[in-house]
Amino acid sequence: MAQRVFNFNAGPAILPLEVLEEVQGELLNYHETGMSILEMSHRSKAYEGINRQAEANLKELLGLGDNYRVLFLQGGASTQFAMIPMNFLPPGRTADYILTGSWSEKAYKEAKLFGNTHVAATTAEGNYKRTPNLDEIQLSDNPAYVHITSNNTIFGTQWKTLPSFGEVPLFADMSSDILYKPFDAEKFSLIYAGAQKNLGPSGVTVVIARKELLENNPKDIPTMLRYETHAKNDSLYNTPPAFSVYVLNLVLQWIKKQGGLVGMQKRNEEKAALIYHTIDNSNGFYIGHAQKDSRSLMNITFRLPSEELEKTFASEAEKAGLVGLKGHRSVGGLRASTYNAMTVEGCRGLQQFMLHFQQKNG
Missing domain, CATH: 3.40.640.10 (Type I PLP-dependent aspartate aminotransferase-like (Major domain))
Incomplete structure (x- = not known):
């Protein structure tokens, strides 16, 4: 496979x-x-x-x-x-x-x-x-x-x-x-x-x-x-x-x-926390769209300092095996959809890519 x-x-x-x-x-x-x-x-x-x-x-x-x-x-x-x-x-x-x-x-x-x-x-x-x-x-x-x-x-x-x-x-x-x-x-x-x-x-x-x-x-x-x-x-x-x-x-x-909906909640909160923590500690390199008290655990939306960097981010992420990160065409930016089936491993992979990308381009 x-x-x-x-x-x-x-x-x-x-x-x-x-x-x-x-x-x-x-x-x-x-x-x-x-x-x-x-x-x-x-x-x-x-x-x-x-x-x-x-x-x-x-x-x-x-x-x-x-x-x-x-x-x-x-x-x-x-x-x-x-x-x-x-x-x-x-x-x-x-x-x-x-x-x-x-x-x-x-x-x-x-x-x-x-x-x-x-x-x-x-x-x-x-x-x-x-x-x-x-x-x-x-x-x-x-x-x-x-x-x-x-x-x-x-x-x-x-x-x-x-x-x-x-x-x-x-x-x-x-x-x-x-x-x-x-x-x-x-x-x-x-x-x-x-x-x-x-x-x-x-x-x-x-x-x-x-x-x-x-x-x-x-x-x-x-x-x-x-x-x-x-x-x-x-x-x-x-x-x-x-x-x-x-x-x-x-x-x-x-x-x-997986433990029903209780198990899903624990898994989803752990996954989203990895990405939101990276956004919040990026010194403004990553800017979340949603206010913190309304943030979704399923769709994490964020921007970078320029649209050009966002295009580069999505392109390089795809080469690294992280696909589907472009934001919706109506609003642009970036979006990570972390539905129930997304693994903690996948979100850790995205977190590490985000840290590396900021280090390289920040």
């Missing part, structure tokens, strides 16, 4: 090596079925077992009971931006959005197409360097739901204290930090996440929702865009992204072996 690199891409992102090896071992003949998962009917008992197990594993990790369902959908989190208001924003009600970065802006933009919307808080004025303080949030008079984005891949910020609004349903896009540490999932009525950052490969989007939300959705929207359709059919109304769900289930099993 060719030498593997340390993959800091924001998504599709790194997967656990153990999972990839298991996929490799089962690729031609899954559990003595004589065929690959890639060839298998989604109506087969073998695949239906994978589908059920993935839902059970995710609910177990989140501590959720029978009052929640897990759906495995297609179209990415971007399709959820539209599906949510289509299903849950009735006439005469308002959808409240808290804007903390590009993805929350996109979710808000889609919601505006379907009904009344309200910006309950935003940190755009400071170029999204932080998440809002709870006392900055001003809800509308009659919100149908409140929507947040828990982690912001582009700007490198993350909610440290997740908000709660009593009886008002709370929805969250957790695409880039779901399962990174323990949290009270029951305070959310709906959570969604594209899998390709912290759960698995691209192609499947997870939706975790209270059962009552998945009933009696409006009948005047397309069948495939109604959550009720997928809940009634256990995510098998049409051909699902079967291979992606299979790999996702293996990742869930891997997380359980």
Whole structure:
């Protein structure tokens, strides 16, 4: 096998090596079925077992009971931006959005197409360097739901204290930090996440929702865009992204072996500390984008003294086996995505490269 690199891409992102090896071992003949998962009917008992197990594993990790369902959908989190208001924003009600970065802006933009919307808080004025303080949030008079984005891949910020609004349903896009540490999932009525950052490969989007939300959705929207359709059919109304769900289930099993969400938190805090410590002790050579009290453990964003140095950094890092460190095209700079599957060894490698690069160019 060719030498593997340390993959800091924001998504599709790194997967656990153990999972990839298991996929490799089962690729031609899954559990003595004589065929690959890639060839298998989604109506087969073998695949239906994978589908059920993935839902059970995710609910177990989140501590959720029978009052929640897990759906495995297609179209990415971007399709959820539209599906949510289509299903849950009735006439005469308002959808409240808290804007903390590009993805929350996109979710808000889609919601505006379907009904009344309200910006309950935003940190755009400071170029999204932080998440809002709870006392900055001003809800509308009659919100149908409140929507947040828990982690912001582009700007490198993350909610440290997740908000709660009593009886008002709370929805969250957790695409880039779901399962990174323990949290009270029951305070959310709906959570969604594209899998390709912290759960698995691209192609499947997870939706975790209270059962009552998945009933009696409006009948005047397309069948495939109604959550009720997928809940009634256990995510098998049409051909699902079967291979992606299979790999996702293996990742869930891997997380359980690492000590669950408690184990993930310990691992993620150790990794991020290596890089943030290097930034904070660089005498201004490395400048973090996010305020310290809003720093993400999943996406670490920083700048160097010049764009030319940033290009050199990314180029030399790639030659050293550290890939995917260029910042998002909309903001530039540098970004290290340290999702669950990134190893401590990989973050130490980046830390050593950063120290060497500063010594050489500072």
